[in-house]
Amino acid sequence: MDRSNKPSAIGVGASFPQPSVSVQDGIIEASLPSGESVTVYLYGATVTSWKSNGQEQLFMSKTAHLDGSKPIRGGIPLVFPTDANPKLCIWQVFGPPPKNHATSSLPQHGFARNSTWEFLGKSSSEAGKGDVAVKLDFGLSHAMLSEEFRKAWPHEFGLVYSVTLTKDALRTSLQVTNEGKENFEFQVLMHTYLAVEDIANVRVKNLESKTYIDKVRNASTHTESSPALAITEETDRVYQGLDPATPIVVSSASDDQPLFSITREALTDVVVWNPWIEKAKGLSDFGPDEAYKNMICVEAGSVSAWQTLEAGDSWEGGQSIKSRL
Ligand SMILES: O=P(O)(O)OC[C@H]1O[C@H](O)[C@H](O)[C@@H](O)[C@@H]1O
Numbered sequence: 001m002d003r004s005n006k007p008s009a010i011g012v013g014a015s016f017p018q019p020s021v022s023v024q025d026g027i028i029e030a031s032l033p034s035g036e037s038v039t040v041y042l043y044g045a046t047v048t049s050w051k052s053n054g055q056e057q058l059f060m061s062k063t064a065h066l067d068g069s070k071p072i073r074g075g076i077p078l079v080f081p082t083d084a085n086p087k088l089c090i091w092q093v094f095g096p097p098p099k100n101h102a103t104s105s106l107p108q109h110g111f112a113r114n115s116t117w118e119f120l121g122k123s124s125s126e127a128g129k130g131d132v133a134v135k136l137d138f139g140l141s142h143a144m145l146s147e148e149f150r151k152a153w154p155h156e157f158g159l160v161y162s163v164t165l166t167k168d169a170l171r172t173s174l175q176v177t178n179e180g181k182e183n184f185e186f187q188v189l190m191h192t193y194l195a196v197e198d199i200a201n202v203r204v205k206n207l208e209s210k211t212y213i214d215k216v217r218n219a220s221t222h223t224e225s226s227p228a229l230a231i232t233e234e235t236d237r238v239y240q241g242l243d244p245a246t247p248i249v250v251s252s253a254s255d256d257q258p259l260f261s262i263t264r265e266a267l268t269d270v271v272v273w274n275p276w277i278e279k280a281k282g283l284s285d286f287g288p289d290e291a292y293k294n295m296i297c298v299e300a301g302s303v304s305a306w307q308t309l310e311a312g313d314s315w316e317g318g319q320s321i322k323s324r325l
Pocket residue numbers: 108109215236237271272273297299
């Protein structure tokens with residue numbers, strides 16, 4: 001795969017405090033001198049932990065499979081090249097998958113979250129005011145896929161996924177390159193499980209007046225009327241046509257303080273998901289059942305339309321999450 005994005009090694013004699021990075025048993029951990037840390041599994045290039053302000057910011061199911069037998073239930077699973085669940089009627093709204101795109105033979109959410117990625121390297125830089133940033137890069141290409149996935153999606157591609165930790169934020173960005181001779185179409189979603197103390201005290205802002213597809217209500221189309229969305233039941237909505245620069249803010253209802261703020265680049269959809277109790281009970285790797293109270297998925301993506309990538313071209317999109325501002 002194209003390694004043009006491979007970062008150079010940290011320079012000898014760099015004059016700022018260095019982050020520490022360890023690589024062991026397919027798990028990469030990085031921490032900053034100021035205490036923030038991030039953990040990424042090569043399986044799915046899944047971010048499984050982000051600690052900031054002395055607290056875990058991402059939700060992880062206690063019964064998640066961390067052994068590569070199933071996509072990891074928590075953290076930030078990466079969805080590529082399709083968000084589709086072939087069983088869901090959502091295609092009635094968004095249109096069927098393109099003919100040259102074998103989405104129907106891929107598992108829900110594609111293969112990125114259940115393939116083993118390669119660690120391409122680390123780089124660090126000064127992030128102003130004496131702060132440091134560390135960037136971890138991961139790669140996945142067609143040749144690295146299982147035979148089953150290679151057959152199901154026969155396109156030559158290269159993915160570079162970058163996870164950047166700063167004192168204030170976690171940024172994840174994906175570069176997709178078409179390394180084949182024909183166009184392909186894809187969708188992408190950063191399926192972020194945010195940790196919250198109590199879902200009853202959570203509001204999601206900056207969705208008002210936006211159109212969404214409600215997957216809980218037979219994929220019907222609605223317009224958001226609430227300036228501060230409360231989650232009071234199973235929620236599974238695809239908000240469309242959002243300005244990536246306007247942050248989605250997850251705030252505390254009791255004091256109106258922001259808990260998370262998420263800006264995006266080139267990702268104009270946002271999925272808001274909480275399984276609530278019945279669905280949580282039905283997910284064998286979601287546990288304990290009551291843990292639905294401690295999470296909300298706010299998923300930055302491009303899923304309501306297909307991105308077409310011409311041969312030789314690259315596309316890049318990402319999100320930046322600030323916590324407890
Ligand atoms: O169980 P998974 O395949 O991880 O999917 C978990 C959820 O992901 C997204 O948020 C979808 O919008 C939901 O429809 C789906 O239930």
